[in-house]
Amino acid sequence: MIPDEPHRHEPCSLYEDLINATADLAPIRMAVVHPCDVLSLSGALEAERKKLIVPLLIGPAAKIRAASIEADESIEGIEIIDVPHSHAAAQKAVALVRSGFADALMKGKLHTDELLDAVIDHNLGLRTERRISHIFAMDVPLYPKPLLITDAAINIYPDLNDKRDIVQNAIDLAHALGINLPKVAILSAVETVNPKIKSTLDAAALCKMADRDQITGGMLDGPLAFDNAISKSAAEAKGIRSEVAGDPDILVVPDLEAGNMVAKQLTYLAGAESAGIALGARVPIVLTSRADGIQSRLTSCALALLYFHHRRMLTV
Numbered sequence: 001m002i003p004d005e006p007h008r009h010e011p012c013s014l015y016e017d018l019i020n021a022t023a024d025l026a027p028i029r030m031a032v033v034h035p036c037d038v039l040s041l042s043g044a045l046e047a048e049r050k051k052l053i054v055p056l057l058i059g060p061a062a063k064i065r066a067a068s069i070e071a072d073e074s075i076e077g078i079e080i081i082d083v084p085h086s087h088a089a090a091q092k093a094v095a096l097v098r099s100g101f102a103d104a105l106m107k108g109k110l111h112t113d114e115l116l117d118a119v120i121d122h123n124l125g126l127r128t129e130r131r132i133s134h135i136f137a138m139d140v141p142l143y144p145k146p147l148l149i150t151d152a153a154i155n156i157y158p159d160l161n162d163k164r165d166i167v168q169n170a171i172d173l174a175h176a177l178g179i180n181l182p183k184v185a186i187l188s189a190v191e192t193v194n195p196k197i198k199s200t201l202d203a204a205a206l207c208k209m210a211d212r213d214q215i216t217g218g219m220l221d222g223p224l225a226f227d228n229a230i231s232k233s234a235a236e237a238k239g240i241r242s243e244v245a246g247d248p249d250i251l252v253v254p255d256l257e258a259g260n261m262v263a264k265q266l267t268y269l270a271g272a273e274s275a276g277i278a279l280g281a282r283v284p285i286v287l288t289s290r291a292d293g294i295q296s297r298l299t300s301c302a303l304a305l306l307y308f309h310h311r312r313m314l315t316v
Helices: 013-020 038-049 061-071 086-098 112-119 160-176 198-211 226-230 232-237 256-270 294-315
Strands: 028-033 053-059 079-082 104-107 133-139 147-150 183-187 219-224 250-252 273-279
Touching (some): 013 133, 013 294, 028 038, 028 086, 028 294, 038 053, 053 086, 133 294, 147 256, 160 250, 160 294, 183 226, 198 219, 273 294
Parallel strands (some): 028 053, 053 079, 183 219
Antiparallel strands (some): 133 273
């Protein structure tokens, strides 16, 4: 097999481009939920310094102040909303969004399920007609552009309707990043439709849904195996004729297990960095891992900022 032309860029350089793209945008009011550890508090404060967000720190005030001392960070002038515990912080953050006082949510030191339980509450949450899904934005040094991977964090075994929303959420984010017609690769283990492999049937159905405008704004192809989705030479070797294969902006995985493995393999074997947000609720949600560093948190805030202003432009 003839290898693809080699590409390499400096780690995080694509993330710097995304952050730079926010230069002319007003920061958004970010409800930071339970920022009671050094990483989540420092990430929010650095995003404030970069003029990405105006943070509203929601959690036990004593714990937030203790985290600021441990981080050697000043929280002078930053609004703190004192609540007794993480569960109350999630509920208060959602209430602030519902009242119009916050434009987005950011996860601090609490479990994702605890935050999302408040978001999806039928009476007091932030549900829309769209299913909520997570999108990783990967900066892979061996890939020439940001690579969106979905869904590797929320939907465990999504059905076809769930995948329709997962794909549309990712396309909407790509539009916010300035990608007018994102190329979407629907992944499976093989590149042909096989009735014994459900993900190949879902991939074929999603492509037909795009043909019928049930999914809009992207160019879909699938099923595609990972090699021929990413590599033009692999696709050519298998006789695949596709404008998506070898040049995707978005990878749609069959389920959370597969997505989690793909994202972590890129991180630990290819030196990739990951950032990400959840879409499908009324506002974007920054859902970083508790172990994610400052760069990941900054980039995730930039994604939320770009998406927020993109959606606002569409409604004007």
